[in-house]
Amino acid sequence: MNSIDIDVGGTFTDLVLHYDGQTLIKKVPTTPYDLSVCFSRVIEEGAAALDKKLDELLPSVDMIRYSTTIAMNRLIERKGPRLGLITTEGHEDVVLIGRGAQWIDGTRVQERRNLATQHKPDPLVPRDMIVGVKERVDSRGVVIRPLDENDVREKVRCLVSRGARGFVVSLLWGFLNPVHERRVKEIIRDEYKEFHIGYMPVVLAGQVVGKLGEYERTLAAILDAYLQRSMQIELSAMWDRLRERGYKKPLLMIQSSGGIAEVFRTSASRTFNSGPVSGLMGAHHVAKSLGYHNVVMTDMGGTSFDVGMVVKDSVRSYDFRPIIDRWMVGITMIKTLSIGAGGGSIASVNRLLENRLQVGPRSAGSMPGPACFNLGGSEPTVTDADVVLGYLNPEYYYGGRMRLDKNRSIQAIREKISKPLGMSVEEAALIIRKVVNGNMSSAIMKEVHLRGYSPEDFILFVAGGAGPTHAEGFKGDIPKAVMFSFSPVFCAYGSSTMDIMHVYEASKKLTLMTPGNQQLTEEYSAFNTTVEGLLEQARRDLAADGLDPAKAAFVLELDMLYGGQFHVKRALSPQLAIHSAADVRAVCDAFNKEFAEAFSPFVVNPEGGIFVESFILKAIVTTPKVELPKLPLGPSDPRPARKGQRPVLWAGEKDFRETPIFAYESLAPGNVVPGPAVIEGEYTTMVVPPDMRVSLDERRLGILEK
Numbered sequence: 001m002n003s004i005d006i007d008v009g010g011t012f013t014d015l016v017l018h019y020d021g022q023t024l025i026k027k028v029p030t031t032p033y034d035l036s037v038c039f040s041r042v043i044e045e046g047a048a049a050l051d052k053k054l055d056e057l058l059p060s061v062d063m064i065r066y067s068t069t070i071a072m073n074r075l076i077e078r079k080g081p082r083l084g085l086i087t088t089e090g091h092e093d094v095v096l097i098g099r100g101a102q103w104i105d106g107t108r109v110q111e112r113r114n115l116a117t118q119h120k121p122d123p124l125v126p127r128d129m130i131v132g133v134k135e136r137v138d139s140r141g142v143v144i145r146p147l148d149e150n151d152v153r154e155k156v157r158c159l160v161s162r163g164a165r166g167f168v169v170s171l172l173w174g175f176l177n178p179v180h181e182r183r184v185k186e187i188i189r190d191e192y193k194e195f196h197i198g199y200m201p202v203v204l205a206g207q208v209v210g211k212l213g214e215y216e217r218t219l220a221a222i223l224d225a226y227l228q229r230s231m232q233i234e235l236s237a238m239w240d241r242l243r244e245r246g247y248k249k250p251l252l253m254i255q256s257s258g259g260i261a262e263v264f265r266t267s268a269s270r271t272f273n274s275g276p277v278s279g280l281m282g283a284h285h286v287a288k289s290l291g292y293h294n295v296v297m298t299d300m301g302g303t304s305f306d307v308g309m310v311v312k313d314s315v316r317s318y319d320f321r322p323i324i325d326r327w328m329v330g331i332t333m334i335k336t337l338s339i340g341a342g343g344g345s346i347a348s349v350n351r352l353l354e355n356r357l358q359v360g361p362r363s364a365g366s367m368p369g370p371a372c373f374n375l376g377g378s379e380p381t382v383t384d385a386d387v388v389l390g391y392l393n394p395e396y397y398y399g400g401r402m403r404l405d406k407n408r409s410i411q412a413i414r415e416k417i418s419k420p421l422g423m424s425v426e427e428a429a430l431i432i433r434k435v436v437n438g439n440m441s442s443a444i445m446k447e448v449h450l451r452g453y454s455p456e457d458f459i460l461f462v463a464g465g466a467g468p469t470h471a472e473g474f475k476g477d478i479p480k481a482v483m484f485s486f487s488p489v490f491c492a493y494g495s496s497t498m499d500i501m502h503v504y505e506a507s508k509k510l511t512l513m514t515p516g517n518q519q520l521t522e523e524y525s526a527f528n529t530t531v532e533g534l535l536e537q538a539r540r541d542l543a544a545d546g547l548d549p550a551k552a553a554f555v556l557e558l559d560m561l562y563g564g565q566f567h568v569k570r571a572l573s574p575q576l577a578i579h580s581a582a583d584v585r586a587v588c589d590a591f592n593k594e595f596a597e598a599f600s601p602f603v604v605n606p607e608g609g610i611f612v613e614s615f616i617l618k619a620i621v622t623t624p625k626v627e628l629p630k631l632p633l634g635p636s637d638p639r640p641a642r643k644g645q646r647p648v649l650w651a652g653e654k655d656f657r658e659t660p661i662f663a664y665e666s667l668a669p670g671n672v673v674p675g676p677a678v679i680e681g682e683y684t685t686m687v688v689p690p691d692m693r694v695s696l697d698e699r700r701l702g703i704l705e706k
Contacts, residue, residue: 001624003063006042007275007491011302011344011366012465013038014489016496017046018626019057024049025489027398027465027683029366035068036237059246063623065495066238066263067254067274075325078124080226081166084159085125086152086184087218088172089132095218096123096130099328106326121326124226129162131155133171133184141177152187160192160200166225170205170218175507178206201228208267209330211507211614216330220269223324227268235263250545252500254278256333258315259501259618262545269331272324275299275491276336280308282494283461284315286484289627290699292459296444296478298471299490300464302383303363305341305440307447308334309458312597316557317451318570332503332616337447341439343383343466344370347413347432349420357417357428359436371412372404380416382436382466384409385429390648390656391469391678391687399682426649434651437473445476452599462704463490468679468686471704473651483694483702485664488683500621502541504534507614513588515563515609520584528577530615531556535576538619547621557616560591563608569595570616628699633670641666643680650676650689664702671696 005016008030017024026045031037047057087094102120104112112118133152136145159167167188174181181204188202205221239251253266254274258281276299283297287310295310309317315334322333340361347359359382364370368377370384372394386392387409394404410425418428448455455477462471462481465488471481486493508530512521539549556576559568571591578584588610596604643663647656662673664681673679673694679686679702686702688694695703 001062002060003065003496004043004046004061005065005492005496006039006067007278007489007495008035008038008066008068009275009301009303009491010363011342011369012488013042014492015042015046016486016489016492017050018496019050019061022050023486023626025486025493025683027488032365032367034237035234036241039066039238040241054245058242059248061247062249063252064242064247064249065252065254065260065498067278067491067495068234068271075223075227079230080124081229082163083125083129083166083168083222083225084156084162084164085130085218085222086155086159086167086169086171087130087132088136089134091172091214092130092132093127094215095125095222096127099215101321102326102328105321105328106323124222124327125168129159129164131159135171135180137171137173137177137180139173139176141173143177143179147180147183149183149187152184153191156188156191164200166200166229167202168205168218168221168225169202170214170221172214174204175206175210175212175217178204181206201225203228208269209505211330211505213330216328219327220329220331223269223327223329224267231268231271239263254495254498255501255503256331257501257503258334258498259503259620260495260498261500261502265502265541265545269324269329273333273336273338276306276308276338277334278495278498279306279463279491280310280315280334280336280494282490282497283308283463284310284313285494285497285625286461286628287459288313290482294453294458295461296448296455296458297461298440298444298463298467298474300440300462300467300470300474301342302344302369302465303340303342303365304338305443305464306336306338307443308336309447309451311451311453316570316572320567332505337443339439339443341382341436341443342464343381343386343469345382345436346379347381347385347417347435348379349417355421357421357431357435359432359439370409372406372409373402374405374408378412380409380412380432382432382470384412385432386469388413388425388429389433390646390659392685393646393661393678393680396680430649430651433470433473437470440470440474441476444474444478461490463487465684468681468684468702470687472687472689472692475704479705481704483686483704485681485700488681497625499623500545500547502538502619504537504617504619505614506530506534508612510612511609512560512584512612513606513610516607518606518609520581520588522581524578524583527612528579531576531617534615534617538617542619542621549619551621553620553622555618555620557618558587558591558612559614559616560610560612562595562605562610564605565608568613569598571595628701630698631669631700633698634668636670636672638662638667638671638673641668641671646678648676648678667696667700669696669698669700 007014012027015026028042134148203225208221209217252260255270256273287295297308299306317335319333344364345360346362368375370381460478460481462483468483542549556573561568571594641662648659662679675688676690677688
């Protein structure tokens with residue numbers, strides 16, 4: 001199958017092109033002013049490498065998959081439309097009151113410690129744009145106060161007069177009985193019809209998140225409405241360019257739940273963390289083919305450093321409190337951690353903290369970029385430090401297509417770091433590198449230890465353009481780091497391994513095991529009816545996508561908890577329906593097992609009863625995947641790949657040392673490169689310190705170890 005996978009990052013846009021048995025990777029600088037420009041450019045680069053024009057390439061492509069930071073960028077910039085929120089009368093202040101942790105949701109540790117500066121985030125919908133309408137549905141879905149339609153019309157007109165350019169409707173228990181939410185939308189459409197110039201989108205919270213949690217459900221709907229228009233504009237431009245050049249197949253979006261869906265069936269909030277998630281899914285696929293069961297996936301790009309984990313062959317670890325920017329949402333998001341540490345991370349001296357050097361989270365991005373890019377940037381970055389220390393070759397950065405100005409790096413570090421701290425430029429560069437490596441290493445250790453695991457039991461996967469350059473510094477206690485020929489575009493590669501997947505959720509409280517006597521339920525119909533409703537919706541959507549529902553695999557997960565507990569644990573159900581006590585017992589046993597693995601066997605408490613809170617159904621259609629080819633191992637001597645030497649300043653040494661330089665493309669399986677050494681590839685550079693070595697295995701993967 002011919003496919004194109006694209007990942008838009010903050011600094012570079014990456015492409016993996018599988019075509020007629022070939023696999024090509026390409027990178028172009030991201031164009032933040034219009035992401036459709038870098039989207040088209042990177043495909044053009046791929047077509048040129050095949051000696052084809054876009055009009056020849058695109059008609060023969062079966063699938064384009066796309067992960068993006070559009071949602072993140074637009075939310076950070078706060079450039080969304082002015083929205084009106086319609087809720088149940090008496091509940092207008094829910095999103096403003098928030099929950100207790102709203103003060104710190106989405107903040108960094110340093111910010112949380114500085115209590116004096118803490119404040120709630122500025123709301124996306126201000127109080128004067130929130131109205132309550134006369135209606136009420138109770139917790140069983142029964143209408144106890146009919147909708148006052150005249151009140152709705154009056155308040156909708158009021159919101160429009162205040163500047164509303166879109167509506168969010170989130171009524172109490174609207175996900176359980178959507179009759180009032182749907183009628184409010186009909187009234188808005190009646191007042192402001194779709195063919196009017198002033199047409200405004202209407203988002204129903206019960207359709208965005210169909211489960212319990214008024215605060216999280218409302219915020220997810222607000223984010224969808226807030227981001228919908230800007231994403232629509234960006235994606236429409238891309239879609240139009242593809243169609244003009246002959247592409248007729250679907251454009252698929254990577255979702256934070258770990259699946260992919262057609263762009264017309266993807267909500268904005270579900271794409272928020274799509275890049276890191278596609279990288280983690282790719283790591284899961286590669287780990288299985290290599291026989292690794294526990295993997296820490298890392299991706300160091302130009303702007304951020306992302307960490308995810310494959311544990312016991314599974315990526316089924318979801319954010320306990322999913323946060324988008326400063327907002328808690330009720331959608332399913334695979335757990336990853338992102339910090340502001342990348343090649344473009346800016347180094348600065350914090351005079352409020354006794355002239356302490358800090359690196360990130362601010363980034364120079366792709367424009368103007370690091371000082372050495374010579375595009376107008378004047379702030380010292382991690383890339384500038386790597387150039388000064390000799391790790392990066394100014395003549396061969398980005399395969400020689402982008403020449404770096406070492407003098408500008410020296411000047412930026414001297415003016416902003418070395419002079420204020422009273423040290424040499426080289427010492428300052430070493431400290432910049434040490435700080436950013438320490439930040440990344442701490443993020444990895446925190447993620448591993450907080451989940452109750454030991455780093456020694458994991459393998460480190462290194463991705464991102466800057467990842468192999470810094471892997472030796474953030475590897476920590478993990479014994480092996482694996483670097484790939486496609487490390488610089490790993491997230492795009494990861495999306496090429498993903499299956500089409502739709503996720504459906506519904507809240508339904510059920511008792512599977514009663515407290516005390518541990519009696520198993522005999523009420524099977526409520527469980528089965530809920531699942532069947534989700535299955536019906538999934539089959540309908542798959543058919544609308546042109547996919548055969550009969551070829552789909554359906555996976556059921558349940559949010560469950562013991563009696564007396566407040567928080568749920570998501571567990572994989574061994575079956576889609578229950579028809580006997582043995583079926584119920586199997587579901588309970590699966591929950592007990594996952595709970596024990598996640599926390600401890602000593603806190604498993606079936607005596608307190610076992611309850612279901614929500615149902616999560618995944619509809620999965622598998623896609624063909626390209627496996628890593630195996631090659632015969634050759635001699636260990638890497639000298640045929642040596643391309644010269646240059647001075648490099650290694651940590652712990654006072655003077656620059658002449659260090660051998662190798663061409664990655666010329667290294668063969670079986671080669672062993674002892675440190676100190678630098679291995680240069682077209683899109684990344686591997687750094688091998690004096691006490692380590694890199695061995696190339698039968699798949700040409702670089703294994704970094706002591």
